[in-house]
Amino acid sequence: MTERLSRWRGTNVVLDTTWGDSGKGKLVDVMAQRAKMVVRFNGGPNAGHTVKNEHGEFKFHQIPSGIFNPEAISVIAQTVAVNPNVLLGEIAELKAKGIEVSKANLLVSEEAHLIMPWHIQRDRLRETARGEEKIGTTGQGIGPVFADRTERVGLKVKDILDPRLPEILAKELAWQEKLTQLMLDTSEPQYDYDSILEDLRKAADTLAPIISQVLPLIRLFHKRGNNILGEGAQGALLDLDLGGYPFVTSTHPTLSGFSQATGIYANISRIIGVTKAYQTRVGEGPMPTELENEIGATLRERGKEYGATTGRPRRCGWIDIPAIRYGAMISGVKSLAITKLDVLDSFDEIRICAAYRDHGHDYKFGYPDTMARAVPIYINLKGWREDTSGAKDIRSLPEKCSFYLTTIQELVGLPVEFVSVGPERNQSIYL
Ligand code: GDP
Ligand code: IMO
Ligand code: MG
Numbered sequence: 001m002t003e004r005l006s007r008w009r010g011t012n013v014v015l016d017t018t019w020g021d022s023g024k025g026k027l028v029d030v031m032a033q034r035a036k037m038v039v040r041f042n043g044g045p046n047a048g049h050t051v052k053n054e055h056g057e058f059k060f061h062q063i064p065s066g067i068f069n070p071e072a073i074s075v076i077a078q079t080v081a082v083n084p085n086v087l088l089g090e091i092a093e094l095k096a097k098g099i100e101v102s103k104a105n106l107l108v109s110e111e112a113h114l115i116m117p118w119h120i121q122r123d124r125l126r127e128t129a130r131g132e133e134k135i136g137t138t139g140q141g142i143g144p145v146f147a148d149r150t151e152r153v154g155l156k157v158k159d160i161l162d163p164r165l166p167e168i169l170a171k172e173l174a175w176q177e178k179l180t181q182l183m184l185d186t187s188e189p190q191y192d193y194d195s196i197l198e199d200l201r202k203a204a205d206t207l208a209p210i211i212s213q214v215l216p217l218i219r220l221f222h223k224r225g226n227n228i229l230g231e232g233a234q235g236a237l238l239d240l241d242l243g244g245y246p247f248v249t250s251t252h253p254t255l256s257g258f259s260q261a262t263g264i265y266a267n268i269s270r271i272i273g274v275t276k277a278y279q280t281r282v283g284e285g286p287m288p289t290e291l292e293n294e295i296g297a298t299l300r301e302r303g304k305e306y307g308a309t310t311g312r313p314r315r316c317g318w319i320d321i322p323a324i325r326y327g328a329m330i331s332g333v334k335s336l337a338i339t340k341l342d343v344l345d346s347f348d349e350i351r352i353c354a355a356y357r358d359h360g361h362d363y364k365f366g367y368p369d370t371m372a373r374a375v376p377i378y379i380n381l382k383g384w385r386e387d388t389s390g391a392k393d394i395r396s397l398p399e400k401c402s403f404y405l406t407t408i409q410e411l412v413g414l415p416v417e418f419v420s421v422g423p424e425r426n427q428s429i430y431l
Helices: 024-034 084-096 117-133 142-151 157-161 165-183 193-210 215-224 255-262 294-302 321-331 341-346 399-412
Strands: 011-016 037-040 049-053 056-060 073-076 106-109 228-231 270-276 279-281 315-317 335-339 349-358 361-363 375-382 416-420 428-430
Touching (some): 011 024, 011 255, 024 049, 024 228, 024 335, 024 416, 037 215, 037 255, 073 215, 106 193, 157 193, 228 255, 321 399, 335 399, 349 399, 375 399, 399 416
Parallel strands (some): 011 228, 011 270, 037 073, 037 228, 073 106, 270 335, 335 416
Antiparallel strands (some): 349 361
16 A cells, blocks of 8 residues: 555455444545546445435435446446346436546446346245354345356356347246246246336347446546546445355455456556454344444434445444454455544444454454354453534544544554545545
């Protein structure tokens, strides 16, 4: 890392160190003002990235959060699953608010997989069938679409521009119905070929100009040293391979996901891990610091912790350092952005989980397989009980608040470069 975050250049990647929803959308919107290219590189419409700026409040599921910089090109990489209806809805919302969307500022990889109605249906049915053992997915068809990709079936974005779309769709539908009959209760509704074809043709009308090969452009920007910003979705502990399986998503929210999407393995100047000042998780799976009490409820209310995609209440608890250390390690994170610090303004006492105790031993590193039985070991700090939401620099934060940040920095072992004290762009502190 050579320069301060406020003057970032080269290729920078924004990731989440734990279970998502840390404010990646906000940081990407802020950083994108210096970007020439912003790449959404994993997941799909399971993500909900909130951006609040002079244009209003937006919750992006598909479009990169850098879209408000008219000088930058936002790219949906081929490793992202695309639901054309969700994408069309977001383009329409931006246009309604006066934001131009064209191939000059948005490109969708032609090689990305399409999320179809049967993926969403399969996701829902599988979750219901799992009962108590459900994953708590977002219901956006993510598991099924990436299962199809791995099985090497399914439609790609480029298929909607293919003159043979009617035949391609008919073949895919026949295949999916065969699978459905094999796998599911045959009383499930059959898919309506005509209406699906019409939907795809409508999507093609709007999307045709922005569907493109994106890799050559990404490579060119990287070679030229243009500012590229990677926007991760989800969080490291939801990584399919290195997260807490099976309570994970189906892609790679880590640096490897960025490299897989872009072919960029070297000359990455910054990998910044976005970390909430406390912990949240949505969906099932272990969460050692979860507070199912009044404190958890206060965090939820003050932090407005309800899912941006599903509206589900998020599980809340104190910051979990062992989880962050593990997440930062598997994502290659080199520095931290601490967000939602203002949410802690009202607490008399604030706790930090510094280690896990398991079978009489203390661990500073939170491997996911230990989380289900980990007992959090806390450090207790006095709260600052002052409004931080107007703080403009690190010196204007209360002393106890700075001590909280320093303690996190020391326990994680990574420098804090950015602190967020509210959802708006100007509620940002660079260190
Ligand atoms: P993402 O998925 O990582 O982009 O995060 P989400 O958008 O799902 O959730 C973050 C939520 O917190 C959004 O509602 C943001 O507007 C809000 N937010 C972001 N940063 C801050 C902050 O520093 N303070 C407060 N109070 N809210 C914030
Ligand atoms: P952003 O990008 C938080 C969680 C789901 C579930 C698991 C699998 O906004 O941070 P999936 O639908 O992907 O098959 O669900 O992953 N999950 C998220 N949690 N933020 C997200 O995205 C998430 N995307 C998926 O709740 O536990
Ligand atoms: Mg989110």
